[in-house]
Amino acid sequence: MKNNFVLLIVSAFLFAGCGQATDTGDESQDMATTSFADVYAAAEKALAEANARRNVWSKTEEMLSDAKTAFDNGDDDAAIDLATEAKLQAELAVTQADFEEDAWRSRVLAE
Amino acid sequence: MSGRTERTMGYRVIKKILPLSIFIGLTFAASAMAGPEEDRLAIVKYYAERFPDVPLQEFANGLYAFDEDAREQWIEMEDFPPYEIAIEDGQALFEAPFANGKSYADCFANGGIGVRQDYPYFDTDAGEVMTLELMINRCRESNGEELLPYQIGDLAAISAYMAYTSRGNTINVKVPQDNPAAVAAYETGKQYYYTRRGQLNFACISCHLQSAGLKLRADRLSSSLGHATHWPVYRSKWGEIGTLQKRFAECNVQVFSKPLEAQSIEYRNLEYFLTYMSNGFELNGPATRR
Numbered sequence: 001m002k003n004n005f006v007l008l009i010v011s012a013f014l015f016a017g018c019g020q021a022t023d024t025g026d027e028s029q030d031m032a033t034t035s036f037a038d039v040y041a042a043a044e045k046a047l048a049e050a051n052a053r054r055n056v057w058s059k060t061e062e063m064l065s066d067a068k069t070a071f072d073n074g075d076d077d078a079a080i081d082l083a084t085e086a087k088l089q090a091e092l093a094v095t096q097a098d099f100e101e102d103a104w105r106s107r108v109l110a111e
Numbered sequence: 112m113s114g115r116t117e118r119t120m121g122y123r124v125i126k127k128i129l130p131l132s133i134f135i136g137l138t139f140a141a142s143a144m145a146g147p148e149e150d151r152l153a154i155v156k157y158y159a160e161r162f163p164d165v166p167l168q169e170f171a172n173g174l175y176a177f178d179e180d181a182r183e184q185w186i187e188m189e190d191f192p193p194y195e196i197a198i199e200d201g202q203a204l205f206e207a208p209f210a211n212g213k214s215y216a217d218c219f220a221n222g223g224i225g226v227r228q229d230y231p232y233f234d235t236d237a238g239e240v241m242t243l244e245l246m247i248n249r250c251r252e253s254n255g256e257e258l259l260p261y262q263i264g265d266l267a268a269i270s271a272y273m274a275y276t277s278r279g280n281t282i283n284v285k286v287p288q289d290n291p292a293a294v295a296a297y298e299t300g301k302q303y304y305y306t307r308r309g310q311l312n313f314a315c316i317s318c319h320l321q322s323a324g325l326k327l328r329a330d331r332l333s334s335s336l337g338h339a340t341h342w343p344v345y346r347s348k349w350g351e352i353g354t355l356q357k358r359f360a361e362c363n364v365q366v367f368s369k370p371l372e373a374q375s376i377e378y379r380n381l382e383y384f385l386t387y388m389s390n391g392f393e394l395n396g397p398a399t400r401r
Binding site for chain 2: 056059060097103104105109110
């Protein structure tokens with residue numbers, strides 16, 4: 001009886017531990033999913049803006065596509081890095097277009 | 112030094128600098144807003160001063176105007192020019208009747224022979240720039256034929272034949288100053304040419320104006336003056352003949368900028384500006400380039 005009780009207590013702790021471990025894993029995955037989804041959405045938005053300005057850097061779309069592939073393959077870190085880089089590139093392209101809106105005039109040759 | 116003295120000196124400095132700043136600002140603004148002919152003359156003057164030993168018409172030969180070794184190879188290549196096949200193919204395609212019995216000759220002035228010097232032009236009714244390649248496809252479309260890809264292949268061959276029949280004619284692109292839409296199209300083409308883009312932050316002028324004649328790796332960069340005289344071009348690196356807008360796209364890729372669609376409004380306006388800069392040059396296309 002005593003042995004059965006000890007076994008029950010130990011089993012309870014083991015199950016509780018397993019449950020805890022499982023919860024932590026899901027939470028981590030959820031956090032990665034949320035984080036990637038946020039970065040990816042922000043990158044898509046920045047890319048749409050760059051496209052609207054007709055000034056997209058040539059690697060940005062490929063980078064964002066690679067980010068999605070990495071996420072689908074479970075490589076969350078690479079996915080977030082790529083999406084972040086794509087977002088940065090798209091934002092820089094928009095900044096470049098904004099700056100060039102007037103800056104080009106200073107380069108025009110005068111007689 | 113008292114605060115009042117500092118302010119007085121500051122005022123004097125500002126008083127001296129301000130007119131200069133206004134003058135520089137107005138100069139830039141004036142050049143940016145100069146009309147097509149002023150722009151063209153400014154570019155001609157720039158190259159004449161920078162390359163005093165190069166005769167003006169020589170700029171139509173691109174880098175071969177100032178690279179003696181490359182020029183010798185080019186002249187040898189012209190003995191059996193690789194674009195000849197494209198001219199023959201283009202002539203056959205040009206003369207072949209459409210399914211409805213009409214042909215390209217029905218779509219162009221003078222039956223399409225010797226007309227390239229007038230392209231691109233601004234179509235007042237359509238309110239947009241028309242390039243020769245666009246009109247080839249418009250001709251097909253109006254006769255119930257399928258559109259051809261713009262950069263290479265049959266359309267480039269037809270364009271090569273039409274260019275060949277126009278050799279020696281003088282480029283005569285017009286930007287009617289009494290048409291604000293035409294002037295705006297020219298201006299946006301000019302803006303594109305001077306605007307930095309892509310991850311490398313290059314403008315067209317970075318290579319073909321500011322660095323013309325200089326070496327980029329193994330190649331010498333050609334000048335913007337005369338750039339529009341010789342298209343379509345057989346490029347050794349392409350291994351085939353391609354249109355000017357194929358080259359636009361390639362330039363974009365080389366500076367890590369996503370290319371625009373062939374015959375997009377931007378590329379057509381760019382072609383309008385660039386070809387106007389070559390007004391007065393004799394057409395010498397199709398041509399070979401490295």
